[in-house]
Amino acid sequence: MTAFFLTAPFLAAIAQYPIDDLADWAAYEAKLRRWVGEAAGQGAGLLVFPEYGAMELAALDRARKSDLHAGLGAVSDLLPRVDALHGQLAREHGVHILAASAPCRAGDHYVNRARFFAPSGAMSHQDKIMMTRFEAEQWGVSPAGAIGGGLRLFDTALGRIGITICYDSEFPLLARALAQAGADLILAPSCTDSLHGYWRVRIGAQARALENQCFVLQSPTVGDARWSPAVDVNRGAAGLYGPPDAKPAAGVDMPVDGVLALGEEGAAQWVYALVDPARVADWRADGSILTHRDWAVQPGAGVLPEVEVVVLR
Template sequence: MSRRFIVAAAQYPIEEIASIDAYEAKVARWIGEAAAHGAKLAVFPEYGIMELAAAFPHAAGDLALSLGVLGPLVDEVDALHQALARRHDMHILASSAPVQGGDGRYRNVARLFTPQGTVGRQEKLVMTRFERDSWDIAAGSPIRVFRTKLGLIGVSICYDVEFPLIARAQAEAGAELILCPSATDTLKGYWRVRIGAQARALENQCYVVHAPTVGDAPWSPAMDTNRGAAGLYGPPDAGFPDDGVVAVGDLDQATWLFAEVDLDKVTAVRADGAVLNFRHWSEQGGADAVPPAGPVAEIVDLT
Protein backbone atom coordinates (compact mmCIF):
# COMPACT_ATOMS: atom_id res chain seq x y z
CA MET A 1 0.00 0.00 0.00
CA SER A 2 1.39 3.42 -1.00
CA ARG A 3 2.28 5.82 1.76
CA ARG A 4 2.53 8.83 -0.52
CA PHE A 5 0.42 11.95 -0.06
CA ILE A 6 0.44 15.70 -0.62
CA VAL A 7 1.22 17.97 2.32
CA ALA A 8 0.27 21.64 2.37
CA ALA A 9 2.47 23.87 4.54
CA ALA A 10 1.10 27.36 5.19
CA GLN A 11 2.98 30.59 4.83
CA TYR A 12 0.14 32.07 6.82
CA PRO A 13 -0.44 35.84 6.87
CA ILE A 14 -1.25 37.53 10.16
CA GLU A 15 -4.04 39.98 9.37
CA GLU A 16 -6.31 42.36 11.25
CA ILE A 17 -9.32 40.09 11.65
CA ALA A 18 -12.60 41.83 12.46
CA SER A 19 -14.56 38.98 14.08
CA ILE A 20 -14.61 35.30 14.94
CA ASP A 21 -16.79 34.75 11.86
CA ALA A 22 -14.17 36.42 9.65
CA TYR A 23 -11.43 34.27 11.17
CA GLU A 24 -13.39 31.07 10.65
CA ALA A 25 -14.17 32.08 7.05
CA LYS A 26 -10.45 32.67 6.42
CA VAL A 27 -9.48 29.29 7.89
CA ALA A 28 -12.20 27.52 5.88
CA ARG A 29 -11.04 29.27 2.69
CA TRP A 30 -7.42 28.25 3.26
CA ILE A 31 -8.33 24.64 4.01
CA GLY A 32 -10.63 24.52 0.99
CA GLU A 33 -7.74 25.66 -1.21
CA ALA A 34 -5.47 22.97 0.25
CA ALA A 35 -8.13 20.33 -0.41
CA ALA A 36 -8.54 21.55 -4.00
CA HIS A 37 -4.83 20.85 -4.54
CA GLY A 38 -5.23 17.30 -3.24
CA ALA A 39 -3.57 17.80 0.15
CA LYS A 40 -4.18 15.09 2.73
CA LEU A 41 -2.31 16.97 5.46
CA ALA A 42 -2.46 20.73 6.05
CA VAL A 43 -0.03 22.37 8.48
CA PHE A 44 -0.72 25.80 9.94
CA PRO A 45 1.86 27.83 11.91
CA GLU A 46 2.49 28.66 15.52
CA TYR A 47 0.21 31.27 17.13
CA GLY A 48 -1.74 31.99 13.94
CA ILE A 49 -4.86 32.31 16.06
CA MET A 50 -3.42 35.48 17.63
CA GLU A 51 -4.66 37.51 14.65
CA LEU A 52 -8.15 37.03 16.08
CA ALA A 53 -7.18 39.35 18.95
CA ALA A 54 -7.71 42.23 16.52
CA ALA A 55 -11.43 41.62 16.87
CA PHE A 56 -11.12 42.86 20.47
CA PRO A 57 -9.60 46.37 20.26
CA HIS A 58 -9.40 46.75 24.05
CA ALA A 59 -7.21 43.65 24.27
CA ALA A 60 -5.30 43.40 20.98
CA GLY A 61 -2.41 45.56 22.15
CA ASP A 62 -2.07 43.95 25.57
CA LEU A 63 -0.38 40.56 25.88
CA ALA A 64 -2.23 39.43 29.01
CA LEU A 65 -5.63 40.65 27.83
CA SER A 66 -5.20 39.02 24.43
CA LEU A 67 -4.74 35.65 26.13
CA GLY A 68 -7.87 36.22 28.15
CA VAL A 69 -10.10 37.03 25.17
CA LEU A 70 -8.80 34.25 22.93
CA GLY A 71 -8.81 31.44 25.45
CA PRO A 72 -12.61 31.01 25.51
CA LEU A 73 -12.70 30.87 21.70
CA VAL A 74 -10.33 27.92 21.24
CA ASP A 75 -13.08 25.32 21.63
CA GLU A 76 -15.15 26.97 18.88
CA VAL A 77 -12.12 27.22 16.61
CA ASP A 78 -11.32 23.57 17.27
CA ALA A 79 -14.87 22.50 16.41
CA LEU A 80 -14.46 24.25 13.05
CA HIS A 81 -11.19 22.43 12.31
CA GLN A 82 -12.75 19.12 13.33
CA ALA A 83 -15.64 19.69 10.93
CA LEU A 84 -13.32 20.76 8.09
CA ALA A 85 -11.09 17.72 8.60
CA ARG A 86 -14.12 15.46 8.18
CA ARG A 87 -15.54 17.42 5.25
CA HIS A 88 -12.31 17.41 3.25
CA ASP A 89 -10.99 13.99 4.37
CA MET A 90 -7.86 15.76 5.55
CA HIS A 91 -5.55 15.78 8.56
CA ILE A 92 -5.14 19.36 9.81
CA LEU A 93 -2.61 20.77 12.25
CA ALA A 94 -4.36 23.91 13.45
CA SER A 95 -2.43 27.06 14.32
CA SER A 96 -1.14 26.60 17.84
CA ALA A 97 -2.99 28.51 20.52
CA PRO A 98 -2.40 29.63 24.11
CA VAL A 99 -4.59 27.33 26.20
CA GLN A 100 -5.15 27.83 29.92
CA GLY A 101 -4.54 24.79 32.10
CA GLY A 102 -6.00 23.83 35.46
CA ASP A 103 -3.16 25.66 37.19
CA GLY A 104 -4.19 28.94 35.56
CA ARG A 105 -1.08 29.09 33.35
CA TYR A 106 -1.23 29.31 29.56
CA ARG A 107 0.61 26.82 27.37
CA ASN A 108 1.22 26.88 23.64
CA VAL A 109 -0.76 23.95 22.22
CA ALA A 110 -0.86 22.54 18.68
CA ARG A 111 -3.88 20.39 17.82
CA LEU A 112 -3.92 17.73 15.10
CA PHE A 113 -7.38 16.93 13.71
CA THR A 114 -8.15 13.78 11.72
CA PRO A 115 -10.98 12.94 9.30
CA GLN A 116 -12.15 10.35 11.84
CA GLY A 117 -12.88 13.10 14.37
CA THR A 118 -10.00 12.37 16.71
CA VAL A 119 -7.72 15.10 18.05
CA GLY A 120 -4.11 14.98 19.21
CA ARG A 121 -2.55 17.73 21.32
CA GLN A 122 1.12 18.62 21.59
CA GLU A 123 2.23 21.32 24.01
CA LYS A 124 5.36 23.35 23.31
CA LEU A 125 8.12 22.14 25.60
CA VAL A 126 10.83 24.82 25.53
CA MET A 127 9.81 28.46 25.81
CA THR A 128 11.59 31.27 23.99
CA ARG A 129 12.77 34.32 25.91
CA PHE A 130 9.71 36.27 24.73
CA GLU A 131 7.34 33.58 25.95
CA ARG A 132 9.13 33.34 29.30
CA ASP A 133 9.94 36.97 30.04
CA SER A 134 7.23 39.02 28.33
CA TRP A 135 4.25 36.72 27.90
CA ASP A 136 4.52 34.29 30.83
CA ILE A 137 3.64 31.22 28.75
CA ALA A 138 4.45 28.04 30.66
CA ALA A 139 6.38 25.05 29.33
CA GLY A 140 4.25 22.03 28.51
CA SER A 141 4.59 18.25 28.38
CA PRO A 142 4.74 15.40 27.44
CA ILE A 143 6.40 14.64 24.09
CA ARG A 144 3.93 12.81 21.88
CA VAL A 145 3.73 10.93 18.60
CA PHE A 146 0.38 10.52 16.86
CA ARG A 147 -0.59 7.32 15.07
CA THR A 148 -2.74 8.37 12.11
CA LYS A 149 -4.03 6.87 8.87
CA LEU A 150 -1.18 8.72 7.14
CA GLY A 151 1.54 7.38 9.42
CA LEU A 152 3.26 8.22 12.70
CA ILE A 153 3.53 11.99 13.13
CA GLY A 154 5.36 14.14 15.67
CA VAL A 155 4.99 17.88 16.30
CA SER A 156 7.91 20.09 17.39
CA ILE A 157 6.67 23.65 17.82
CA CYS A 158 9.07 26.34 16.57
CA TYR A 159 11.87 26.63 19.20
CA ASP A 160 11.40 22.95 20.10
CA VAL A 161 12.81 21.88 16.72
CA GLU A 162 16.10 23.60 17.63
CA PHE A 163 16.71 20.94 20.32
CA PRO A 164 17.65 17.45 19.08
CA LEU A 165 16.34 15.25 21.90
CA ILE A 166 12.68 16.20 21.37
CA ALA A 167 12.59 15.08 17.75
CA ARG A 168 14.81 12.13 18.64
CA ALA A 169 12.25 10.90 21.16
CA GLN A 170 9.55 11.22 18.52
CA ALA A 171 11.64 9.34 15.95
CA GLU A 172 12.44 6.56 18.42
CA ALA A 173 8.70 6.21 19.03
CA GLY A 174 8.26 5.66 15.30
CA ALA A 175 7.72 9.14 13.83
CA GLU A 176 8.68 9.38 10.16
CA LEU A 177 7.21 12.85 9.73
CA ILE A 178 7.67 15.79 12.12
CA LEU A 179 5.58 18.95 11.82
CA CYS A 180 7.14 22.27 12.81
CA PRO A 181 4.71 25.19 13.06
CA SER A 182 6.60 28.43 13.72
CA ALA A 183 6.35 32.19 14.25
CA THR A 184 9.57 34.20 13.88
CA ASP A 185 9.95 37.96 13.67
CA THR A 186 13.40 38.12 12.03
CA LEU A 187 15.23 36.29 9.28
CA LYS A 188 17.70 35.08 11.90
CA GLY A 189 14.81 33.48 13.77
CA TYR A 190 13.50 31.91 10.59
CA TRP A 191 16.90 30.45 9.77
CA ARG A 192 17.35 29.10 13.30
CA VAL A 193 14.11 27.18 12.95
CA ARG A 194 14.83 26.11 9.37
CA ILE A 195 18.34 24.93 10.21
CA GLY A 196 16.91 23.07 13.20
CA ALA A 197 14.28 21.43 10.97
CA GLN A 198 16.88 20.35 8.44
CA ALA A 199 19.17 19.05 11.20
CA ARG A 200 16.35 16.99 12.71
CA ALA A 201 15.59 15.53 9.26
CA LEU A 202 19.27 14.60 8.86
CA GLU A 203 19.70 13.09 12.33
CA ASN A 204 16.51 11.07 12.27
CA GLN A 205 16.37 10.32 8.53
CA CYS A 206 12.81 11.56 8.32
CA TYR A 207 10.69 14.34 6.82
CA VAL A 208 10.19 17.65 8.61
CA VAL A 209 7.46 20.09 7.52
CA HIS A 210 8.00 23.76 8.43
CA ALA A 211 5.01 26.17 8.36
CA PRO A 212 5.60 29.81 9.43
CA THR A 213 3.59 32.97 9.92
CA VAL A 214 4.25 35.87 7.53
CA GLY A 215 3.29 39.54 7.30
CA ASP A 216 3.18 42.61 9.53
CA ALA A 217 0.65 43.25 12.30
CA PRO A 218 1.74 46.46 14.05
CA TRP A 219 -1.33 46.36 16.27
CA SER A 220 -0.14 43.12 17.93
CA PRO A 221 2.73 43.07 20.45
CA ALA A 222 2.87 39.29 20.06
CA MET A 223 2.80 39.04 16.24
CA ASP A 224 3.92 42.44 14.99
CA THR A 225 6.45 41.16 12.44
CA ASN A 226 6.52 37.71 10.81
CA ARG A 227 9.25 36.41 8.49
CA GLY A 228 9.66 32.99 6.93
CA ALA A 229 9.11 30.47 4.17
CA ALA A 230 7.47 27.07 4.37
CA GLY A 231 9.55 24.00 3.62
CA LEU A 232 9.58 20.23 3.37
CA TYR A 233 12.95 18.76 4.34
CA GLY A 234 14.47 15.29 4.33
CA PRO A 235 17.90 13.73 4.78
CA PRO A 236 20.40 14.45 1.96
CA ASP A 237 20.60 10.78 1.00
CA ALA A 238 19.19 8.15 -1.33
CA GLY A 239 15.72 9.05 -2.62
CA PHE A 240 15.95 12.67 -1.44
CA PRO A 241 17.45 15.80 -3.02
CA ASP A 242 21.19 16.34 -2.64
CA ASP A 243 20.62 19.23 -0.23
CA GLY A 244 17.69 17.59 1.56
CA VAL A 245 15.32 20.39 0.47
CA VAL A 246 12.30 18.62 -1.00
CA ALA A 247 10.45 21.92 -1.43
CA VAL A 248 10.71 25.47 -0.10
CA GLY A 249 8.48 28.49 -0.58
CA ASP A 250 9.18 32.09 -1.52
CA LEU A 251 10.13 34.14 1.52
CA ASP A 252 7.36 36.13 3.24
CA GLN A 253 4.65 35.36 0.64
CA ALA A 254 1.14 34.48 1.82
CA THR A 255 0.49 31.10 0.21
CA TRP A 256 0.47 27.34 0.58
CA LEU A 257 3.52 25.26 -0.24
CA PHE A 258 2.48 21.91 -1.71
CA ALA A 259 4.83 18.94 -1.82
CA GLU A 260 4.71 15.15 -1.90
CA VAL A 261 5.65 13.03 1.10
CA ASP A 262 6.59 9.39 0.51
CA LEU A 263 7.08 7.65 3.85
CA ASP A 264 8.44 4.54 2.14
CA LYS A 265 11.52 6.64 1.35
CA VAL A 266 12.07 7.09 5.09
CA THR A 267 11.88 3.34 5.62
CA ALA A 268 14.33 2.77 2.78
CA VAL A 269 16.91 5.35 3.82
CA ARG A 270 16.87 4.22 7.46
CA ALA A 271 17.47 0.65 6.30
CA ASP A 272 20.06 1.21 3.58
CA GLY A 273 21.16 4.84 3.27
CA ALA A 274 24.65 5.96 2.37
CA VAL A 275 24.86 6.75 6.08
CA LEU A 276 22.66 5.49 8.91
CA ASN A 277 22.32 8.44 11.27
CA PHE A 278 19.11 7.15 12.84
CA ARG A 279 20.61 3.75 13.64
CA HIS A 280 23.97 5.09 14.77
CA TRP A 281 22.63 7.70 17.20
CA SER A 282 23.67 5.72 20.28
CA GLU A 283 27.29 5.55 19.13
CA GLN A 284 27.96 9.24 19.74
CA GLY A 285 29.70 9.97 23.00
CA GLY A 286 27.31 10.60 25.87
CA ALA A 287 24.18 9.57 23.99
CA ASP A 288 23.22 7.22 26.81
CA ALA A 289 24.16 9.62 29.62
CA VAL A 290 20.50 10.15 30.51
CA PRO A 291 18.75 6.78 30.96
CA PRO A 292 17.64 5.15 28.84
CA ALA A 293 18.92 7.51 26.11
CA GLY A 294 17.09 10.79 26.65
CA PRO A 295 13.39 11.72 26.81
CA VAL A 296 10.71 9.27 25.73
CA ALA A 297 7.64 10.08 23.64
CA GLU A 298 4.22 8.60 24.30
CA ILE A 299 2.20 7.31 21.36
CA VAL A 300 -1.37 8.55 20.97
CA ASP A 301 -3.64 6.58 18.64
CA LEU A 302 -5.75 8.84 16.42
CA THR A 303 -6.81 6.18 13.94
Protein backbone atom coordinates in the same frame (compact mmCIF):
# COMPACT_ATOMS: atom_id res chain seq x y z
CA MET B 1 12.97 0.51 18.97
CA THR B 2 9.34 0.87 17.87
CA ALA B 3 8.36 -0.89 14.64
CA PHE B 4 8.03 1.30 11.55
CA PHE B 5 4.68 1.36 9.79
CA LEU B 6 4.55 2.10 6.07
CA THR B 7 1.69 4.06 4.55
CA ALA B 8 0.98 5.35 1.06
CA PRO B 9 2.45 8.62 -0.24
CA PHE B 10 0.35 11.70 0.44
CA LEU B 11 0.37 15.39 -0.43
CA ALA B 12 1.11 17.84 2.38
CA ALA B 13 -0.03 21.46 2.27
CA ILE B 14 2.29 23.71 4.29
CA ALA B 15 0.95 27.15 5.17
CA GLN B 16 2.79 30.44 4.97
CA TYR B 17 0.03 32.03 6.97
CA PRO B 18 -0.62 35.77 7.41
CA ILE B 19 -1.83 37.29 10.69
CA ASP B 20 -4.87 39.40 9.74
CA ASP B 21 -6.71 42.12 11.63
CA LEU B 22 -10.02 40.29 11.51
CA ALA B 23 -13.27 42.23 11.90
CA ASP B 24 -15.31 39.45 13.48
CA TRP B 25 -15.80 35.71 13.81
CA ALA B 26 -17.41 35.49 10.37
CA ALA B 27 -14.23 36.90 8.82
CA TYR B 28 -12.10 34.31 10.63
CA GLU B 29 -14.37 31.43 9.64
CA ALA B 30 -14.43 32.57 6.02
CA LYS B 31 -10.63 32.81 5.97
CA LEU B 32 -10.12 29.36 7.47
CA ARG B 33 -12.71 27.78 5.17
CA ARG B 34 -10.99 29.38 2.18
CA TRP B 35 -7.54 28.15 3.18
CA VAL B 36 -8.69 24.61 3.99
CA GLY B 37 -10.87 24.39 0.90
CA GLU B 38 -8.02 25.47 -1.36
CA ALA B 39 -5.57 22.89 0.00
CA ALA B 40 -8.13 20.08 0.05
CA GLY B 41 -9.06 20.99 -3.52
CA GLN B 42 -5.45 20.37 -4.55
CA GLY B 43 -5.62 16.87 -3.07
CA ALA B 44 -3.70 17.49 0.15
CA GLY B 45 -4.24 14.92 2.89
CA LEU B 46 -2.33 16.87 5.55
CA LEU B 47 -2.70 20.61 6.16
CA VAL B 48 -0.22 22.28 8.49
CA PHE B 49 -0.67 25.75 9.98
CA PRO B 50 2.04 27.63 11.92
CA GLU B 51 2.86 28.42 15.51
CA TYR B 52 0.79 31.24 17.01
CA GLY B 53 -1.20 31.74 13.81
CA ALA B 54 -4.23 31.76 16.10
CA MET B 55 -3.10 35.05 17.66
CA GLU B 56 -5.06 36.81 14.93
CA LEU B 57 -8.14 35.85 16.95
CA ALA B 58 -7.14 38.51 19.48
CA ALA B 59 -8.33 41.07 16.90
CA LEU B 60 -11.91 39.96 17.60
CA ASP B 61 -11.70 41.37 21.13
CA ARG B 62 -11.27 45.11 20.65
CA ALA B 63 -10.74 45.71 24.36
CA ARG B 64 -7.88 43.23 24.66
CA LYS B 65 -6.31 43.04 21.17
CA SER B 66 -3.52 45.55 21.87
CA ASP B 67 -2.61 44.26 25.32
CA LEU B 68 0.23 41.72 25.26
CA HIS B 69 -0.97 39.67 28.21
CA ALA B 70 -4.72 40.14 27.84
CA GLY B 71 -4.46 38.80 24.30
CA LEU B 72 -3.60 35.38 25.70
CA GLY B 73 -6.98 35.17 27.37
CA ALA B 74 -8.81 36.59 24.38
CA VAL B 75 -7.51 33.80 22.17
CA SER B 76 -7.77 31.03 24.74
CA ASP B 77 -11.42 31.89 25.40
CA LEU B 78 -12.23 31.26 21.74
CA LEU B 79 -10.46 27.89 21.43
CA PRO B 80 -13.53 25.66 21.96
CA ARG B 81 -15.24 27.42 19.05
CA VAL B 82 -12.06 27.38 16.96
CA ASP B 83 -11.55 23.67 17.55
CA ALA B 84 -15.14 22.85 16.70
CA LEU B 85 -14.66 24.61 13.35
CA HIS B 86 -11.43 22.74 12.62
CA GLY B 87 -13.04 19.42 13.47
CA GLN B 88 -15.93 20.22 11.16
CA LEU B 89 -13.60 21.15 8.29
CA ALA B 90 -11.48 18.02 8.81
CA ARG B 91 -14.64 15.92 8.50
CA GLU B 92 -16.07 17.84 5.54
CA HIS B 93 -12.87 17.57 3.49
CA GLY B 94 -11.57 14.24 4.80
CA VAL B 95 -8.18 15.73 5.76
CA HIS B 96 -5.77 15.88 8.67
CA ILE B 97 -5.25 19.42 10.01
CA LEU B 98 -2.61 20.73 12.37
CA ALA B 99 -4.30 23.90 13.55
CA ALA B 100 -2.30 27.07 14.14
CA SER B 101 -1.02 26.88 17.69
CA ALA B 102 -2.56 29.09 20.34
CA PRO B 103 -2.16 30.09 23.97
CA CYS B 104 -4.37 27.76 25.96
CA ARG B 105 -5.29 28.27 29.58
CA ALA B 106 -4.44 25.20 31.62
CA GLY B 107 -5.14 25.74 35.30
CA ASP B 108 -2.96 28.61 36.49
CA HIS B 109 -0.83 28.52 33.35
CA TYR B 110 -0.97 29.27 29.66
CA VAL B 111 0.68 26.80 27.32
CA ASN B 112 1.39 27.05 23.61
CA ARG B 113 -0.86 24.31 22.20
CA ALA B 114 -0.98 22.86 18.69
CA ARG B 115 -4.18 20.88 18.13
CA PHE B 116 -4.17 18.03 15.62
CA PHE B 117 -7.36 16.85 13.87
CA ALA B 118 -8.09 13.60 12.04
CA PRO B 119 -10.58 13.28 9.14
CA SER B 120 -13.05 11.87 11.65
CA GLY B 121 -12.94 15.17 13.53
CA ALA B 122 -11.11 13.54 16.46
CA MET B 123 -8.57 15.85 18.10
CA SER B 124 -5.44 15.60 20.19
CA HIS B 125 -2.67 18.11 20.89
CA GLN B 126 1.01 18.78 21.48
CA ASP B 127 2.10 21.52 23.88
CA LYS B 128 5.37 23.35 23.31
CA ILE B 129 8.14 22.08 25.54
CA MET B 130 10.95 24.62 25.25
CA MET B 131 10.10 28.28 25.81
CA THR B 132 11.82 31.12 24.00
CA ARG B 133 12.96 34.15 26.00
CA PHE B 134 9.93 36.12 24.78
CA GLU B 135 7.50 33.44 25.94
CA ALA B 136 9.16 32.92 29.31
CA GLU B 137 10.31 36.45 30.20
CA GLN B 138 7.71 38.74 28.64
CA TRP B 139 4.59 36.72 27.91
CA GLY B 140 4.52 34.26 30.80
CA VAL B 141 3.72 31.20 28.69
CA SER B 142 4.68 27.95 30.43
CA PRO B 143 6.32 24.79 29.03
CA ALA B 144 4.33 21.60 28.65
CA GLY B 145 6.00 20.14 31.75
CA ALA B 146 4.34 22.78 33.94
CA ILE B 147 1.04 20.97 33.53
CA GLY B 148 2.47 17.46 33.34
CA GLY B 149 2.53 17.19 29.54
CA GLY B 150 5.29 15.88 27.32
CA LEU B 151 6.06 14.56 23.87
CA ARG B 152 3.36 12.81 21.88
CA LEU B 153 3.57 10.72 18.74
CA PHE B 154 0.38 10.58 16.69
CA ASP B 155 -0.54 7.27 15.08
CA THR B 156 -2.59 8.41 12.05
CA ALA B 157 -3.80 6.96 8.78
CA LEU B 158 -0.91 8.85 7.14
CA GLY B 159 1.71 7.30 9.39
CA ARG B 160 3.31 8.20 12.70
CA ILE B 161 3.70 11.96 13.04
CA GLY B 162 5.49 14.02 15.69
CA ILE B 163 5.34 17.75 16.40
CA THR B 164 8.18 20.02 17.56
CA ILE B 165 6.85 23.55 17.89
CA CYS B 166 9.32 26.20 16.65
CA TYR B 167 12.07 26.45 19.32
CA ASP B 168 11.51 22.75 20.16
CA SER B 169 12.99 21.89 16.75
CA GLU B 170 16.34 23.33 17.87
CA PHE B 171 16.78 20.65 20.55
CA PRO B 172 17.93 17.29 19.12
CA LEU B 173 16.71 14.98 21.88
CA LEU B 174 13.06 15.86 21.32
CA ALA B 175 13.04 14.89 17.64
CA ARG B 176 15.28 11.91 18.38
CA ALA B 177 12.80 10.58 20.92
CA LEU B 178 10.01 10.91 18.36
CA ALA B 179 12.06 9.16 15.67
CA GLN B 180 13.01 6.39 18.07
CA ALA B 181 9.31 5.91 18.81
CA GLY B 182 8.60 5.51 15.10
CA ALA B 183 8.04 8.99 13.61
CA ASP B 184 8.61 9.24 9.88
CA LEU B 185 7.41 12.86 9.68
CA ILE B 186 7.95 15.68 12.17
CA LEU B 187 5.93 18.89 11.90
CA ALA B 188 7.65 22.12 12.95
CA PRO B 189 5.13 24.99 13.01
CA SER B 190 7.00 28.26 13.59
CA CYS B 191 6.55 31.96 14.31
CA THR B 192 9.66 34.15 13.99
CA ASP B 193 9.99 37.92 13.76
CA SER B 194 13.29 37.99 11.87
CA LEU B 195 15.15 36.05 9.21
CA HIS B 196 17.65 35.14 11.92
CA GLY B 197 14.86 33.42 13.83
CA TYR B 198 13.52 31.75 10.69
CA TRP B 199 16.95 30.38 9.86
CA ARG B 200 17.48 29.09 13.38
CA VAL B 201 14.30 27.04 13.13
CA ARG B 202 15.04 25.98 9.57
CA ILE B 203 18.60 24.91 10.39
CA GLY B 204 17.21 22.98 13.35
CA ALA B 205 14.57 21.33 11.19
CA GLN B 206 17.10 20.33 8.54
CA ALA B 207 19.48 19.00 11.19
CA ARG B 208 16.69 16.89 12.69
CA ALA B 209 15.91 15.50 9.22
CA LEU B 210 19.58 14.58 8.78
CA GLU B 211 20.02 13.02 12.21
CA ASN B 212 16.84 10.97 12.12
CA GLN B 213 16.68 10.26 8.37
CA CYS B 214 13.09 11.42 8.17
CA PHE B 215 10.94 14.22 6.76
CA VAL B 216 10.64 17.48 8.69
CA LEU B 217 8.07 20.06 7.63
CA GLN B 218 8.18 23.75 8.64
CA SER B 219 5.17 26.10 8.48
CA PRO B 220 5.69 29.80 9.40
CA THR B 221 3.59 32.88 10.01
CA VAL B 222 4.30 35.65 7.49
CA GLY B 223 3.69 39.37 7.05
CA ASP B 224 3.17 42.36 9.32
CA ALA B 225 0.47 42.66 11.97
CA ARG B 226 1.36 45.97 13.59
CA TRP B 227 -1.83 45.95 15.65
CA SER B 228 -0.58 42.89 17.58
CA PRO B 229 2.03 43.31 20.34
CA ALA B 230 2.77 39.56 20.21
CA VAL B 231 3.11 38.75 16.50
CA ASP B 232 3.64 42.14 14.88
CA VAL B 233 6.36 41.03 12.44
CA ASN B 234 6.54 37.58 10.85
CA ARG B 235 9.27 36.24 8.57
CA GLY B 236 9.82 32.85 7.02
CA ALA B 237 9.15 30.34 4.28
CA ALA B 238 7.46 26.96 4.38
CA GLY B 239 9.57 23.94 3.57
CA LEU B 240 9.80 20.17 3.50
CA TYR B 241 13.21 18.76 4.35
CA GLY B 242 14.85 15.36 4.25
CA PRO B 243 18.39 14.02 4.66
CA PRO B 244 20.73 15.04 1.79
CA ASP B 245 21.43 11.44 0.79
CA ALA B 246 23.11 10.52 -2.50
CA LYS B 247 21.44 7.10 -2.66
CA PRO B 248 17.95 7.15 -4.19
CA ALA B 249 15.23 6.25 -1.71
CA ALA B 250 12.11 4.58 -3.10
CA GLY B 251 13.62 5.15 -6.54
CA VAL B 252 13.70 8.96 -6.18
CA ASP B 253 16.85 11.09 -6.04
CA MET B 254 17.23 13.60 -3.21
CA PRO B 255 18.20 17.23 -3.80
CA VAL B 256 21.80 17.80 -2.72
CA ASP B 257 20.67 20.21 0.02
CA GLY B 258 17.81 18.02 1.28
CA VAL B 259 15.21 20.69 0.47
CA LEU B 260 12.23 18.97 -1.14
CA ALA B 261 9.93 22.01 -1.25
CA LEU B 262 10.34 25.68 -0.34
CA GLY B 263 8.04 28.67 -0.53
CA GLU B 264 8.70 32.29 -1.39
CA GLU B 265 9.78 34.01 1.82
CA GLY B 266 7.12 36.33 3.18
CA ALA B 267 4.36 35.40 0.73
CA ALA B 268 0.95 34.28 1.98
CA GLN B 269 0.51 30.92 0.28
CA TRP B 270 0.28 27.17 0.49
CA VAL B 271 3.39 25.16 -0.36
CA TYR B 272 2.67 21.63 -1.55
CA ALA B 273 5.00 18.66 -1.12
CA LEU B 274 4.74 14.89 -1.54
CA VAL B 275 5.58 12.82 1.54
CA ASP B 276 6.39 9.16 0.89
CA PRO B 277 7.03 7.16 4.09
CA ALA B 278 8.70 4.41 2.05
CA ARG B 279 11.60 6.79 1.47
CA VAL B 280 12.18 7.04 5.22
CA ALA B 281 12.36 3.27 5.53
CA ASP B 282 14.88 3.18 2.64
CA TRP B 283 17.04 5.96 4.10
CA ARG B 284 17.20 4.24 7.46
CA ALA B 285 17.86 0.78 6.03
CA ASP B 286 20.35 1.55 3.27
CA GLY B 287 21.29 5.23 3.13
CA SER B 288 24.69 6.60 2.21
CA ILE B 289 25.10 7.13 5.94
CA LEU B 290 23.00 5.69 8.75
CA THR B 291 22.63 8.46 11.31
CA HIS B 292 19.36 7.04 12.61
CA ARG B 293 21.01 3.71 13.38
CA ASP B 294 24.27 5.17 14.64
CA TRP B 295 22.80 7.73 17.07
CA ALA B 296 23.18 5.35 20.01
CA VAL B 297 26.86 4.73 19.20
CA GLN B 298 27.92 8.34 19.79
CA PRO B 299 29.50 9.13 23.17
CA GLY B 300 26.96 10.45 25.66
CA ALA B 301 23.87 9.40 23.68
CA GLY B 302 22.12 9.13 27.03
CA VAL B 303 18.45 8.84 27.97
CA LEU B 304 15.71 10.20 25.73
CA PRO B 305 12.48 11.91 26.80
CA GLU B 306 9.46 9.65 27.11
CA VAL B 307 6.95 9.65 24.26
CA GLU B 308 3.24 8.96 24.57
CA VAL B 309 1.75 7.34 21.47
CA VAL B 310 -1.73 8.71 20.72
CA VAL B 311 -4.01 7.02 18.20
CA LEU B 312 -5.64 9.78 16.14
CA ARG B 313 -7.99 8.42 13.51
